[in-house]
Amino acid sequence: MRLVVTGREGQVAASLLEAGRGRAGVEVIAIGRPSLDLAKPDTVIDAIAAAKPDIVVSAAAYTAVDQAEDEPDLAFAVNAVGAGKVAEAARRLGVPVIHLSTDYVFDGSAAGAYVETDATGPRCVYGASKLAGEQAVAAANPRHLILRTAWVYSPFGKNFVKTMLRLAADRDEITVVADQWGNPTSALDIADAILHAAAQLHGNKGSDASGIYHLAGAGETNWSGFARHILDTSRVLGGPWARVRDIATMDYPTKARRPANSRLSSTKFASVFGSNAPDWRQSTEAVVHRVLV
Numbered sequence: 001m002r003l004v005v006t007g008r009e010g011q012v013a014a015s016l017l018e019a020g021r022g023r024a025g026v027e028v029i030a031i032g033r034p035s036l037d038l039a040k041p042d043t044v045i046d047a048i049a050a051a052k053p054d055i056v057v058s059a060a061a062y063t064a065v066d067q068a069e070d071e072p073d074l075a076f077a078v079n080a081v082g083a084g085k086v087a088e089a090a091r092r093l094g095v096p097v098i099h100l101s102t103d104y105v106f107d108g109s110a111a112g113a114y115v116e117t118d119a120t121g122p123r124c125v126y127g128a129s130k131l132a133g134e135q136a137v138a139a140a141n142p143r144h145l146i147l148r149t150a151w152v153y154s155p156f157g158k159n160f161v162k163t164m165l166r167l168a169a170d171r172d173e174i175t176v177v178a179d180q181w182g183n184p185t186s187a188l189d190i191a192d193a194i195l196h197a198a199a200q201l202h203g204n205k206g207s208d209a210s211g212i213y214h215l216a217g218a219g220e221t222n223w224s225g226f227a228r229h230i231l232d233t234s235r236v237l238g239g240p241w242a243r244v245r246d247i248a249t250m251d252y253p254t255k256a257r258r259p260a261n262s263r264l265s266s267t268k269f270a271s272v273f274g275s276n277a278p279d280w281r282q283s284t285e286a287v288v289h290r291v292l293v
């Protein structure tokens with residue numbers, strides 16, 4: 001089974017490349033700029049066809065949440081039009097697409113964890129562009145899994161774990177918002193889940209599991225709790241530590257509005273594919289360990 005993933009150095013792409021190297025019968029190829037540029041739709045079809053996928057994983061995206069407020073056209077070009085082209089490329093080749101989306105499609109006003117049928121209502125440009133991407137993907141290729149995940153971190157690329165470790169190296173105290181709740185998710189776990197689902201899609205060409213799925217780390221926390229667990233883990237391993245002080249969203253002004261609650265229920269993914277992401281604490285510890293050691 002040959003997976004072609006968009007984005008060469010993104011967290012999910014890098015994690016899939018690593019996971020693929022460790023698995024017999026699985027080959028993972030990453031394609032990205034300049035041969036595949038989501039902002040240039042006419043590059044997409046040829047770049048994906050040339051890579052000869054059995055399954056396409058659409059992981060590349062414009063992910064700079066605050067910057068997107070100033071560049072809505074580019075965010076939509078990449079996350080909506082570009083994503084749709086990736087799904088179309090897969091359809092033309094007769095293969096499924098697994099497309100990554102986000103908790104930021106929700107407005108955050110729900111009391112509990114969001115399920116796939118809950119109403120969306122993005123509060124920021126990034127979230128709106130990703131929601132438009134979901135719709136473009138579903139319209140372009142009937143064989144699609146749209147995996148909404150959240151708060152992704154990994155040993156690769158830029159993420160909150162690395163930011164906290166960097167800040168702790170030269171500060172005694174870090175202030176972090178404690179009123180936005182969600183599910184930190186390791187890209188290493190996302191890669192495992194994608195390979196698991198891809199094997200079922202590939203082995204079972206007729207069955208239709210197409211649709212939206214939530215896939216996020218088990219358990220829940222807020223950004224402050226996440227920061228504290230990152231730094232407490234680091235301290236045990238002899239890495240940097242700082243005190244984490246809880247603040248409110250209004251004390252940490254940002255261009256983009258983020259949902260106060262973006263917890264995702266991963267029950268549907270578990271029941272259809274028989275696998276789930278582990279608890280966020282355990283996966284955080286594994287990633288902090290890899291970043292430090």
Ligand SMILES: NC(=O)C1=CN([C@@H]2O[C@H](COP(=O)(O)OP(=O)(O)OC[C@H]3O[C@@H](n4cnc5c(N)ncnc54)[C@H](OP(=O)(O)O)[C@@H]3O)[C@@H](O)[C@H]2O)C=CC1
Nearest residue numbers: 007009010011012037038039060061063100102149151152
């Ligand atoms: N990060 C997170 O917290 C979350 C992410 N997601 C979604 O999961 C997916 C994977 O995220 P993650 O791995 O963290 O993303 P990253 O931000 O780590 O990587 C994004 C990738 O997209 C590539 N990219 C950006 N613009 C273009 C373009 N115009 N053409 C081609 N490639 C482009 C980047 O390439 P380059 O390296 O050249 O810049 C990079 O490889 C995305 O769809 C994202 O929206 C969902 C929830 C949470």
Ligand SMILES: Cc1cn([C@H]2C[C@H](O)[C@@H](COP(=O)(O)OP(=O)(O)O[C@H]3O[C@@H](C)C(=O)[C@@H](O)[C@H]3O)O2)c(=O)[nH]c1=O
Nearest residue numbers: 063065102103150151152160163175176177223252258
């Ligand atoms: C660095 C920092 C952030 N924060 C806050 C800001 C924000 O509310 C929260 C997380 O900060 P970030 O900049 O990592 O958040 P953000 O870039 O919004 O993360 C999001 O990225 C996109 C791609 C997604 O799809 C989402 O699931 C989510 O992971 O923590 C602090 O309170 N203190 C700090 O020192």
Ligand SMILES: [Mg+2]
Nearest residue numbers: 014015018019
């Ligand atoms: Mg990996």
